[in-house]
Amino acid sequence: MTSPLDVAKTTLEQKKQFAESLRILLEEAKNINMDKMLVTKVDNLKYTSYVGAVSFKQFASIGKFAHTLSWFTDKRIKNKLGEEFAVVRDDSDIKNEDLITQRPIKYPRQVNMVDYLLRYDENDAKFPPITAVVLTSDSMKRENSKFYNADGKAIKSSISFTPIDAKGDIGFLDLSDDFVVYALDGQHRLLAFRGLVDLWDSPDKKLKSKNNEGVPLSREDKIITLEDYGFDNDSFLQDILNQKVVVEFIPGVFKGETFDLSIQRVRSHFIDYNDKSEKLKKQDISAIDDRDPFNVFAKAANTSSNFLSKKEIFSSVKSQPSKGSTFLITLVNLRKLASIVLIDKVNNSKNNWYDNKLKAKPKVFKEEKDKYMTLFLGLFDAVSNLNDIKSYLETPKVAGTKALNFRSLSYHRKEWTGTIKEEDGTIVENNKGNILFTTVGMEALAYAYKNLVVGTLDDEENPGKLTKEEFAKRLKKFETSGANFNFENDKNSEVSVGLRHISLTQSIFYGVLLNPSTEMMIVKDPNTKLAGDLLTYILGDGDFENKEDLQQELTLKRTVRDFYFDWDGKTVKIEEDGEKIRNPIKLPPRI
Numbered sequence: 345m346t347s348p349l350d351v352a353k354t355t356l357e358q359k360k361q362f363a364e365s366l367r368i369l370l371e372e373a374k375n376i377n378m379d380k381m382l383v384t385k386v387d388n389l390k391y392t393s394y395v396g397a398v399s400f401k402q403f404a405s406i407g408k409f410a411h412t413l414s415w416f417t418d419k420r421i422k423n424k425l426g427e428e429f430a431v432v433r434d435d436s437d438i439k440n441e442d443l444i445t446q447r448p449i450k451y452p453r454q455v456n457m458v459d460y461l462l463r464y465d466e467n468d469a470k471f472p473p474i475t476a477v478v479l480t481s482d483s484m485k486r487e488n489s490k491f492y493n494a495d496g497k498a499i500k501s502s503i504s505f506t507p508i509d510a511k512g513d514i515g516f517l518d519l520s521d522d523f524v525v526y527a528l529d530g531q532h533r534l535l536a537f538r539g540l541v542d543l544w545d546s547p548d549k550k551l552k553s554k555n556n557e558g559v560p561l562s563r564e565d566k567i568i569t570l571e572d573y574g575f576d577n578d579s580f581l582q583d584i585l586n587q588k589v590v591v592e593f594i595p596g597v598f599k600g601e602t603f604d605l606s607i608q609r610v611r612s613h614f615i616d617y618n619d620k621s622e623k624l625k626k627q628d629i630s631a632i633d634d635r636d637p638f639n640v641f642a643k644a645a646n647t648s649s650n651f652l653s654k655k656e657i658f659s660s661v662k663s664q665p666s667k668g669s670t671f672l673i674t675l676v677n678l679r680k681l682a683s684i685v686l687i688d689k690v691n692n693s694k695n696n697w698y699d700n701k702l703k704a705k706p707k708v709f710k711e712e713k714d715k716y717m718t719l720f721l722g723l724f725d726a727v728s729n730l731n732d733i734k735s736y737l738e739t740p741k742v743a744g745t746k747a748l749n750f751r752s753l754s755y756h757r758k759e760w761t762g763t764i765k766e767e768d769g770t771i772v773e774n775n776k777g778n779i780l781f782t783t784v785g786m787e788a789l790a791y792a793y794k795n796l797v798v799g800t801l802d803d804e805e806n807p808g809k810l811t812k813e814e815f816a817k818r819l820k821k822f823e824t825s826g827a828n829f830n831f832e833n834d835k836n837s838e839v840s841v842g843l844r845h846i847s848l849t850q851s852i853f854y855g856v857l858l859n860p861s862t863e864m865m866i867v868k869d870p871n872t873k874l875a876g877d878l879l880t881y882i883l884g885d886g887d888f889e890n891k892e893d894l895q896q897e898l899t900l901k902r903t904v905r906d907f908y909f910d911w912d913g914k915t916v917k918i919e920e921d922g923e924k925i926r927n928p929i930k931l932p933p934r935i
Contacts, residue, residue, distance in 0.1 A: 379518060379519050379520040379521075380506075380516040380517070380518060380519070381396045381398070381516060381517045381519055382396060382514070382515075382516060382517075383395060383396035383505070383514075383515065383516070383517045383593065384396070384513060384514055385505065385507075385512060385513050385514070385515070386592070391594065391595075391598065391609070392595070392598075393592050393593060393594045393595075394503065394505060394517050394592070394593045395473075395590065395591070395592050395593070396517060396590075396591060396593070397588040397589070397590055397591070398588060398589060398591050399585065399586050399587065399588050399589075400461075400537040400540060400584065400585050400586070400587055400588070400589060401537070401540075401541060401585040401586065403474070403534060403537055403589065403591065404534065404537035404538045404540070404541045404585075405541075406519055406525050407474075407476065407525050407526075407527050407534045407537070408524060408525060408526050408527070409449055409526070409527060409531050409534065409535075410477070410526045410527055410528050410531060411449065411531065412526075413477075413526050449531055449532065449535055449558070450532065450556070451535070451554035451555065451556060451557070451558045452553060452554060452555065452556065453532055453535065454532075454535050454536060454538075454539045454551075454553070454554060455539070455551060455552075455553045455554075455566060455567075455568050457532060457533075457535065457536035457539065458536055458539040458540055458543065458551060458568055459568060459703060460536075461536060461540060461584055462568070462570075462573050462581075462584070463573070463703065471530075471533050471536075471589050472530075472533075473530075473589065473590040473591065473592060474527055474529065474530030474533055474534070474589060474590070474591045474592070475527075475528045475529040475530060475591075475592045475594065475613070476525050476526060476527050476528060476530070476591055476592070476593050476594070477525075477526045477528050477593075477594050477595075477596045477610055477613075478502055478503045478517075478523055478524070478525055478526075478593050478594070478595055478596060479502045479523070479524050479526065479596035479597070480502050480522060480523055480524065481522075481524070483498065483502040483596055483597045483606075484524075484596075486603045491597075492602075492603060496602045496603060497600050497601065497602055498597045498598065498599055498600060498601050498602070498603075498606070499599065500599050501595045501597065501598050501599045502523075502595050502596045502597040502598075503517065503518075503523070503593065503595040503596075504517070504518035504522075504523070505517055505518075506518070517593060525593070526596075528594070528610070528613060529613075533589065537585075539551055540581065540584060540585055541585065543568065543570060543581065544581050544582070544585065549569065549570035549571070550567055550568065550569050550570070551567065551568040552566065552567050553566035553567065594610075594613065596610060635704055635706065636679075636704055637689070637697040637698070637704055637705075637706070637709040637713075638679050638682045638683045638686070638697075639675075639679050640709070640713070641679075641682050641686070641709075641713065641716075641717075641720075642675055642678040642679040642681075642682050643675065644713060644714075644717065645678060645682065645717065645720060645721060646658055646675070646678060648717055648721065649721050649724055651724050651725070651727070651728040652673070652678070652724060654737065655671065656670065656671060656672075656736065656737055656747070657671060657672050657673060657737075658671060658672070658673050658674070658678070659671035659673070659674055660674070660675065661674060664676065664677070664783060665677070665783060667748065667751055667752065668748055669747060670746075670747050671747070672747070672780075672781060672786070673786065677783055677786065680787060680790075681723065681786060681787065681790045682720060684787060684790040684791055684794055685719075685720050685723060685790055685793060685794050685798055686716055686720065686798075686801065687794065688798075688800055688801035688802070688803075689712075689716075689801065692800060692801070692803070694802050695708050695711075695712060695802070696708065697709045697712070716801070719797075719798065719812070722793070722797060722812030722815070722816075723789070723790060723793045723797075725812060725816055726793070726812070726815055726816035726819050726820075727780060727786075727789070727819075729816050729819075729820055730780070730819065730820055730823050730843070731820070731823060731824065731827070732750060732776065732778050732780075732823065732843070732844070733780070736750055743770070743771050743772055743773070743774065744771055744773060744774025744775075744776075745774075747781060749773065749774055749775055749776060750776050750778045750781045751777075751778070751781040751782065752775040752776075752777065753775060753777045753846070753847040753863060754775045754776055754777040754831075754844065754845045754847065754848070755777070755831075755845065755847040755848050756775070756847065756863065757863070760831045760835075761773070761775045762774065762775055762776065762777075762831055762845070763831075776844045776845070777844055777845050777846045777847055777848075777851075778843050778844050778846075779843050779844075779846050779851075779853050779857065780843055782857070782865055783865075783867070784857050784865055784866070784867055784871070784872050784875070785843075785846075785853070785857065785875075787872045787876075788853075788857065788872050788873075788875035788876045788878075788879060789819075789876070789879060790876070791872065791873055791875075791876025791877070791879070791880070792876045792877075792879035792880045792883060793815060794876075795876065795877075795880040795884070796808055796809055796810045796815055796880055796883060796884050797809075797810050797811070797812055797815050809884060809885075809886070810883075810884070815883065818883045818935045819883060821935050822840075822842055822843065822879075822882060822883060822935050823842045823843050824842065825840040825842045825935075826839075826840045826841035826842025826843065826844050826845070827842065829841050829842075829844070829845065829850075834850070835848070835913065836912055836913055836914075837850075837912055838850070838910070838911040838912040840932070840933070846858045847860070847863060848913075849902075849909045849910070849911060849912070849913040850911055850912075850913075852875075852878050852879075852882070852932055853875055853878075854902060854909070855901040855902040855903075855909070856871055856874055856875050856878070856898070856901045856902075857871060857872070857875050860904075860909075871901070874894075874897055874898070874901065877894055878894070878898065878931075878932075881894060881931060881934065882932060882933075882934055882935055883934075883935055884934070885934065891931070892928075894931065895928040895929065895930070895931060896924065896925055896928055898928070898929055898931070899918075899925050899928040899929045900925075902929060903918065906918050908929060910929060911929070911930075911932070916929070
């Protein structure tokens with residue numbers, strides 16, 4: 345009598361033999377015809393597709409760009425650049441032209457995507473699945489009697505799938521020359537694969553960038569050279585080409601489907617891929633991107649600073665601070681501040697964190713991550729020493745010290761809201777309009793800190809002119825210069841308001857970071873840099889380079905029609921001498 349243990353052993357051995365037999369059969373089936381691909385059938389409610397893995401090299405060979413698919417329609421339109429588009433769906437209710445046209449290839453993107461793949465060791469390069477439509481030459485002709493019957497219905501599918509199991513869930517897809525594969529979603533991934541193949545096939549192992557028409561350019565800074573990536577031999581590129589990407593193959597035409605219905609369905613697929621997808625926002629990327637040096641640096645700064653770790657100062661929320669936010673800075677803002685203070689690590693330093701194509705160099709960054717932390721945090725040491733910041737952080741809260749009070753304009757809609765009192769004289773609201781409670785205000789201060797304290801990184805001939813401590817001391821002095829401002833007494837006077845009251849003409853930020861007409865903050869880099877230059881002038885000492893240019897720029901920002909607002913609020917008629925203003929506003933006093 346056979347024991348249960350022997351039965352179990354026999355059963356296990358049979359399963360192993362079956363698995364080995366199946367492996368051999370699959371290998372033989374694949375080797376007999378290399379055009380056959382093992383796929384899994386996926387049944388959706390209205391259509392069936394087939395999912396398999398294709399090497400980059402193979403898809404570069406079999407894949408075609410969907411924008412060349414004239415089968416969609418014969419209708420073509422041209423954009424402003426003269427590029428032709430094939431119309432995918434001509435619906436009057438779709439207003440976005442990108443959603444009704446199959447977009448042409450953006451060839452200039454090829455070198456960037458190839459660069460991304462070649463840096464797999466640094467960035468764990470990964471491409472998402474591709475969606476492709478499979479057609480035959482017969483299926484693309486409406487009147488072809490070999491494919492469509494007298495009723496106009498297809499007598500077979502435009503895909504050839506041979507199942508190898510009873511349920512028909514697994515089988516082989518025919519990708520021979522009789523079938524045409526169009527990348528419906530993933531055209532630029534296909535472009536990258538072709539770029540890798542071109543790089544491999546080129547005798548000098550170089551890939552030139554292309555213009556919008558796909559014509560190679562000769563610019564040296566736009567050429568990818570394989571040796572720049574430090575590969576020991578060319579086999580590394582072959583390894584990359586042998587990587588696989590998941591592809592979902594959809595029949596262009598199903599059995600029983602008419603030519604027109606198949607076109608409508610494929611067009612709808614394209615619309616859905618483009619209409620339903622949404623590009624990641626900066627704040628979403630910053631929260632998870634550990635490859636960007638400035639982003640990693642900002643995260644490290646947050647955990648290294650007691651000031652930044654306070655919930656009243658820093659928040660992990662993804663959105664930018666708004667008027668009602670109970671915090672000042674998010675990770676996106678902190679990364680921006682780091683990129684301003686440490687901008688030399690992009691293009692001027694001996695050990696840049698980015699190459700000349702702005703691609704991260706993680707190995708260099710890891711060696712220097714802690715080197716500049718104390719210098720960077722000096723910016724926040726200066727901020728934390730300010731009286732308004734201390735009042736904001738004090739507990740328990742008193743009237744007028746919420747973030748909203750410091751951020752709200754003290755002069756709003758031509759009314760003073762800086763001091764509101766109850767009948768008994770108690771202050772119930774005290775809006776201050778402090779520039780450092782805005783995103784652009786902190787950025788302007790970062791520019792000034794870069795100019796005065798940091799100087800040029802790793803350059804002994806161009807160090808900062810101030811120490812961190814002296815910068816903090818002068819910033820506080822500038823703040824206190826406006827502490828005694830009284831609106832009723834000083835509204836028509838040329839006095840300092842320091843960091844407060846940005847909606848008044850006495851503020852250096854009036855017209856520069858705040859639009860007087862709309863009373864909205866101006867979020868533009870040139871304006872932020874100008875505000876940084878003004879702070880640099882005020883907080884610095886000695887000769888200031890381009891002083892006259894600073895006067896001209898400041899005057900223009902405070903100009904309405906043919907006059908500008910002086911520091912006391914009075915209007916001054918502009919006198920021009922060619923392109924220059926002969927009577928520009930004078931610069932504010934220095935600290």
